[in-house]
Amino acid sequence: MNETAQDGLNVAVWNRIAAAGARSARWPWWLQVGGLYLAARLVSACIFMAAALQQGVNPWFPPKPDYWNFINIWDARWYGEALTRGYPAVLPTDGTGNVQENAWAFYPIFPLLGRMLSGLTGIAPAASLTMIAMLSGLAAVLVIYRLFRLKATHRTALWGAVFVSTFPVAPVLQVPYAESLNLLLLAAALLLVVRRHYLWAMPVALLMCLSRPTGVPFAAMVGLLFLYRAYPHLGARFGLRPRTAGEPRPGLAAVAGAGARQHSTGELWSLAGLAAVSSIGALMWPAIAWAVTGDIEAYTKTETVWRGHDLVPFKPWFDTGIQLFGPVLGLLAPFVFVAAFALLMMSRPVVALGTELRLWCVCYVGYLLVFLHPQTSTFRMLLPLFPLALGAALVSRSRAYRGTVVVMFLLLQLVWIVWLWAWAQLPGGGDYPP
Template structure:
């Protein structure tokens, strides 16, 4: 009481107003505290997508003419860019029966680099509603993003309290590249299927995981690292079978899942081979954008040399691996569970082996979403967690304005998101 009396009148008034606002917000949000988890996740996801929509609309307002439309395009035109255009070709006419090639025999960019499940779902929605590609693709992507958020919450609840799991979902939904969850890309669908497959694996529901993994491998190229996760998971269960029983039925289901995972890792390559008659149809197409053949790990060392020169350049990928290993062994990351840590490690190794580092690399990091839960584990402080969301929002603006905008560079190309 004495401290209150010593405050200046203006300061007392400000304190009273702040307390009233805080109390009002708490009363307004009180019903949400008792709401079911799926409603909380849905509202969180919708709020995140509204923020991203505002950012995309702001960027569209300042957009110049591009290969996809004129100045200041509308929302659906603006998000129908880059890879969305390739999915639109699949939506309209499927895949070519032969690989288009240059005079020197190298493959030209074509639809075989893009997996079929997402455009097929958009095609199905179009058949039911009569919607064209831009709307159908955006709806499927956004709905799949919501399904991913719900599934990620269920996955995170294996390791965290409801509150921390919800914060992990919030970090995922507001991640700097999260606008891709609502544009006609396959990322949101792939994340949903990946989260579902990881959840089923952790729960030991191997029979249900098998078709999920097959669908995952027809949506995004994640089959190879996932098969590695399944193998490590089963080896650990087998080695611990004396302490934790590994019944014959579960062993059989796990063996089937491992077989399906390995086959699924190569299923799209096999389909491309079968339908084109060319054994290297998929790999030739994938490397068409980089202009060179596939040599494992080499592109990262080449990028290091370009950034830091021939002396220190080769050290950069090694330093990246060391930093990643240290982080994956940190206290916060260890709390997300062994399977999720193995997934992150295997996926990073996969990217290091096959990815040509370029502007799309940021988007390729989205399957590392389990690290969003690790970020929530770092601190329970509201100041820390809200600061992360603010930082992610600002970085969303950077990502959209920098990469989603079309700007031709000196080589005559552009930076794709």
Template sequence: MTIWKAAGCAMAGNAAPERDIRPPSGINAALGRAAGQVASVCRRWPWYVQVLAVWALARIFSFAVFVAVAAQQGLNPWGWEGTPSYLQFIGAWDSEWYQRIFSDGYPSAIPRDETGRAQENPWAFYALFPGVVRVLAAVTGLGWEVLAPLVATAAGFGAALMVYRLFALRASSGTALWGVVFLAVSPVSPVLQVPYAESLNLLLLAASLYLLITCRYLLAVPVVLVMCLSRPVGVAFALMMGILFLRRWALRRQEAFPRPEAVQMAVLTAASGVGALTWPALAWAYTGDLRAYTDTETAWRGDTLLVFNPWFVEAERLFGPVMGPAALIALVALVVICLLSEPVRRLGVEMQVWCAAYAMYLFAFLNPLTSTFRLLLPLFPLGLALAALSSSRAYRPAVALGFLVLQIVWVAWLWRWTPLPGGGDYPP
């Protein structure tokens, strides 16, 4: 009797007749050994090679998802006949607005209807991403269709490297890498390779947080100012800086706060406030309309800009007049509990306060729709907290696998045009 047969009989507790009981085919064992060897080799790679490899694999997966979903695309407002190509498919939705800015710039007057209400127009989309593409187009002679996805994808790779450096300030190299993995495969991560400004904003935001945490406040000033021209995150960043400065000042007797550092931090705080107001001020200066930007933003809402109100309206619409407010209170409580949890506190006060400030910004100004999922990307430090939640060998791969599945759901549900009964479709 072989050792494996004997072990099988002993486990059964009787002397059953010998059967051909073998270890699960040597293929599984061989695969396990091969996987272990590959992992061992990968761990010896420099950190940046590991990060780039993870990001490349994730983007290839997203590419495959886009191509597979594009094959299911039917009638659509973009006039595609047959199956759209990958570049056509990712050039939909807000990519069209950025392409208009690339080609025609911004209007000198806000378009309004007969009642004076602003209509949808390019001023809702910040200038940095289409501006970078336009400069590269002038240098290379290539068009939007090629350059815009390349810029977005390249910025995503840069963001991955910057996010790892940021995470490595607060966690071991392995946990920091898993934090990048969670970001790379997150349900909305496909947007980091389409002609949107998200990947460029993510790169600049991660760099700003890195410079802040390493106390290089003056170096952070130009990065923050440029970041404020990529996506509307300036208000949240200025709020975070104000909170951090006041905290340091209040604790100056317990924690040293040298005058030079205080001055530099104050400069960064003030610059963040200026950056937050820069785009609305540019819209005002160019159009001569003080409310050019705010009115444009409300054009997508169909009502006036009232802070916090859209959340109450949507909660009541989805859950009713009684359960709606209760659901909203439960959501706020859940967010607070998350931000005060031990894994989030281990991120350090800067990333913790950033996540809180950005959550407050969303709650104050966001009109919660399906695009909310995409707008959660600046909360990327929570990916590190999620990675640090458990070091189980099963936990982290399971989370990553779940994210990959949800990525398919996000692209198939929101990126693919599926007309609603009343017309239109939910935006990604």
């Protein structure tokens, strides 16, 4: 084929692609979002299958497993145990009395749904958990689009949903982990909060609190949001904001939200109720573990088994900083991270997300700083910061920029799956968890 013919073929191909894009742009929004999400999951599945071909000896199955075995490892095995065996009434301990790894570290809604689906259909537990994860991920990205659509145009919201779908750790949305279910419930709760449907958000928040440990930062976000919205009333009543001449003494009905719209009496009381319900929900799983085992620290003892030492707020970040950057720069690293994150929160694209979504991101990062032991699993725990995907889409409307972000995310999926999901024993034993 000569050069002229090759150029003509390339033009024809691109014209067909452009025509297909124009036709898909006329599809309903849910079909556009869902189709792009499923395409992203297909790409991730191809990466999983390619990595499985290179998988050697591991703790779970023979080398070179098939796709379904390959995605049912790591925490997927713990969720499977919670589904089939439930949670231990007595915490397992070693010979010296130290608590060992057990199912109490894994929240109950995901395995409970898996048990219900397996009971109704007769399918294997691993298959039921995988199906729930896939459906939850699809539903989550649809809800995320609706949330983003409140803040941006259709095209920008669609790109934000694509960024979430292709995020470097997005492959976890198609494996038997609770991340996809938690993402769905979190996105739904945030959508209801932004729309000010606080009463409807209460049951969603309770379910979210029992899917993964996101209840504490969510309760903090709602509590701070209430104070933020109620400040005009509180300020006038307690003398923090002097009333102008002729201004009546405000009751709760006169409370103004700090945003552009005003909050009514019912909305503020509902917001306060959501804060209370979320706070209760955040403590439900540790309380259930206490009630079943008789040990008030059952949950925290179990959680700290994986980090190898007791929980000391903030300290793990400095320890990790010293390990990575040395004794001087390591102590400064957490402060540099906080400063960089503060600048990000004040950037114009992120400010456009609105008060609720920015406050959620701040509270969640604050929660990670207080309680998280930074390690390779930290990448996966960044998924609840999904509102920043819309901020990334708002940086530029250039298709070249947005397409480059997607390509880089897909390349980083390769890194995440090959480096962290696939098992490769370290010299000292074990492997870095995904």
